[in-house]
Amino acid sequence: MSTQAPPRVAPEPAPEPPPAPAALAATPLGGDAQAFLDHLRLQRRLAERTLAMYHDALVRLEAFAVAQSVVLTEVRAHHVRRWAAQLHGQGLGPRSIAIHLAAWRGLYRWLGREGRILANPVDGLRPPKAARPLPKALPVDQAVALAEVHDDDSDPVLDARDHAIVELLYGCGLRVAELLGLDVQASAAARGWLDLAAGDAQVLGKGSKRRIVPVGQVAVRAVQAWLAVRGELAHVEEPALFVSRRGTRLTDGQLRRRLAQRARAAGLPQAVHPHMLRHSFASHLLQSSGDLRAVQELLGHAQISSTQVYTRLDFQHLAKIYDATHPRAKRKSGQKL
Structure with missing residues (x-):
């Protein structure tokens, strides 16, 4: 008796790799998606980095809809679930998928308010869970070294500017967008400004929420030194507090590159990014004060849970001290636990 071989099943095609970031950034959006992004820029005043991530997410949404031959206003929950799975298959991580779903959910929430749809197809869809890494903070001595270093290979004017930037990032815990949004003078159009006489900064944080942050005397002096030479770079009509070589x-x-250069000049053994100074501000303040609510207010966190992550850093700091100093924590080399 002959046996017939089972039919060969063609393997499923491998998911296409995600488009390169440059290709996404250069892709124009359709009418509804672009109108939503303009709303976020003009009405919500989201940071440019957030807008760029939302742009990329909306580009992918439109590409999925075109491939499925469905217009955006007719997208349903099963479409979104399939597209989220495809993002995962393309190699995007949980955080990236969460950003995509947030952008898509925001678009459909906006379309709902405009009366264009009856239900949000992204509601109820959760991104895959990701391990929440601890924020990276510098040790106190490295943060102080970064703040105090003067780069002999740098232009003195740029060195004065960079010194003031580091003092504000580490001394006030500002976000990058908050710092770059500072103007020299207070005005109705300004996103933020410094009142050096009062020793505080008014900044526009996430969700267009304003807050006042104290500015220490060291940072005040650094900013005053920068203002004394700022005119050598800044255009006459430029309102920004911190300007580039072009004025x-x-x-x-530009800020990230200058900070990396300054970290090398300080001899730091690790790469430093601007948000690391905000993490260092929070961690060092919590280690010294133990006042979680005060740190929450200074950082501008809407939820205390966002601030509580720094208590884990604080515990790690205490654990290291215990391991290094307590007689019962010390073990001989090769001793088993």
């Missing part, structure tokens, strides 16, 4: 408002990328 225009400093960008996020």
Whole structure:
């Protein structure tokens, strides 16, 4: 008796790799998606980095809809679930997928308010869970070294600017967007400004929420030193407190490159990014004061849970001290636990 071989099943095609970030950034959006992004920029005043991530997410949403031959206003929950799975298959991590779903959910919430749809197809869909890494903070001595270093290879004017930037990031715990949004003078159009006489900064944080942050005397003196030479770079009509060589408002990328250069000049053994100084501000303040609510207010966190992550850093700090100093924590080399 002959046996017939089972039919061969063609393997499912591997998911296409996600488009390169440059290709996403260069792709224009359709009418509804672009109108939503303009709303976020003009009405919600989201940070440029957030807008860029939302733009990329909306580009992918439109590409999925075109491939499925469905218009955005007719997308349903089963479409979104399938597309989220495809994002995972393309290699995007849980955090990236969460950002995509947040952008898509925001678009459909906005379309609902405009009366264009009856139900939000993204509601109830949760992104895959991801381990929440601890924020990276510098040790106190490294943070102080970064603040106090003067780069001999740098232009003195740029060195004065960078010194003031580090003092504000580490001394006030500002977000990058908050710092870059500072103007020299207070005005109705300004996102933020410094009152050096009062020793405080008014900044526009996430969700367009304003808050007042104290500015220490060391940071005040650093800013005053920068203001004394700022005119050598800034255009006459430029309102920004921190400007580039070209005299225009400093960008996020320019700030990151200058901070990395300053970290090398300070001899720091690790790469330093601007948000690391905000983490260092919070961690060091919590270690010294133990006042979680005060740190929450200074950081501008809407939820105390966002601030509580720094208590884990504080515990790690205490654990290291215990391991290094307590007689019962010390073990001989090779001793088993």
